[in-house]
Amino acid sequence: SIVFLNGVYVRAEDARISPFDRGFTFGEGVYEVCIAVNGKFVDAPAHLARLDRSLAACGIAPPPEKADLDSIMKELLGKNDVTTGLVYLQVTSGVSPRNFTIRPERRSTLLMLAQASDFEQASAFREGIHVQLQEDIRWLHRDIKTTMLMPQVMAKRDALANDVSDTLFYDEQGITEGASSNVFLVDAYGTLVTRSLSNRLLAGCTRERILDLARGAGFSIEERPIQRAELATAAECFVTSATYLVAPVLTIDGVSIANGQIGPITRTLQCLYCNYMNN
Ligand code: PMP
Structure with a gap:
């Protein structure tokens, strides 16, 4: 190359x-x-x-x-x-x-x-992912995209060792982000919830685009920390990144979200994002 x-x-x-x-x-x-x-x-x-x-x-x-x-x-x-x-x-x-x-x-x-x-053909995008939770042990400038990726490498290796594909991090306020993605939840009323921007997480470009597309489609949005307890009862959950696009989360620490199926709002946002990318 x-x-x-x-x-x-x-x-x-x-x-x-x-x-x-x-x-x-x-x-x-x-x-x-x-x-x-x-x-x-x-x-x-x-x-x-x-x-x-x-x-x-x-x-x-x-x-x-x-x-x-x-x-x-x-x-x-x-x-x-x-x-x-x-x-x-x-x-x-x-x-x-x-x-x-x-x-x-x-x-x-x-x-x-x-x-x-081919990101749209990846199984993460088409079929979804299984994830685990881990305490976020990284430094407090996660808004800076540095090459110091040891915690992320360790978290992803640990995920594979546990037969899941990725790790989501949490701090004392709730979920921060994925090891290389931002996390969204859909609550029982169809509201999209994702953590507000701060030094605690990276301002994902895909996160921003999804929020924009979701607003345009009339979804209500809350930017606030997602509590770990909320995940188990979430209607839907997905992660976003440049390479994941919008990847449905099927299970978290072995607990199924929405019966382990890809939810309708996640699918809608996947479609909106693909249309955006391809046009
Ligand atoms: N958080 C972290 C820690 C990441 O590494 C990434 C991927 N770069 C993201 C979020 C998502 O950012 P983006 O949507 O800009 O790829």
């Missing part, structure tokens, strides 16, 4: 990142995942705006290619013959001696890669 690294397109096997890159030694990096469907990016401006916010929050200088990121994304798809798939962007603070506080002298590192994947 062809990747974009610091201003040039290179074959992945020829790409070289320094052992002194602070993304490697300190995990000092931020990232984005944006998908394309039939060659068209889904909410790319929102993803690039969030990348800017993550960089600013971490004090990482924007890469010199900042103004051209959307055209590089398009070109990268073409060079990899991908029409439906994802583009991954990672920016680290660059190369410096192994020293916490020293400022890198050179440019921020920018890596972009493309991967084919």
Whole structure:
């Protein structure tokens, strides 16, 4: 495959990142995942705006290619013959001696890669997922999309070890978010409930789009923490992310939501989102 690294397109096997890159030694990096469907990016401006916010929050200088990121994304798809798939962007603070506080002298590192994947055909989207709950042990800047993903990797590995496909996190106020997604519940009255934005969770681009589509379709919406006890009695539950799209949640810690079926409101929102992506 062809990747974009610091201003040039290179074959992945020829790409070289320094052992002194602070993304490697300190995990000092931020990232984005944006998908394309039939060659068209889904909410790319929102993803690039969030990348800017993550960089600013971490004090990482924007890469010199900042103004051209959307055209590089398009070109990268073409060079990899991908029409439906994802583009991954990672920016680290660059190369410096192994020293916490020293400022890198050179440019921020920018890596972009493309991967084919058909999200609408994925079983998570078509059939739903089974999840477990875990206490959210991450730091308190979850609104920043950093590459420090150890807690998420551990939570997802633990899910697989427990024969489920993902983990939802909770804190003392309720559900925060999934390990790589935002969580929605449909209550008995058909109201959509999802946690309000704060430092406790990532402002998902898909979350925002779904809220917008749901509002447009006349659903009532409550942004507030979802209590763990509410989940068992929820009419429906689903998670959103760029790659999950809208994935129905069938069971939580072994307890079925809506008899383990995909609920009608979840299906409606899946349809609205697919129409949005494909048009
Ligand atoms: N929360 C976390 C922790 C995530 O990693 C993701 C996926 N990037 C999301 C939420 C969903 O964000 P988005 O809809 O922008 O993909």
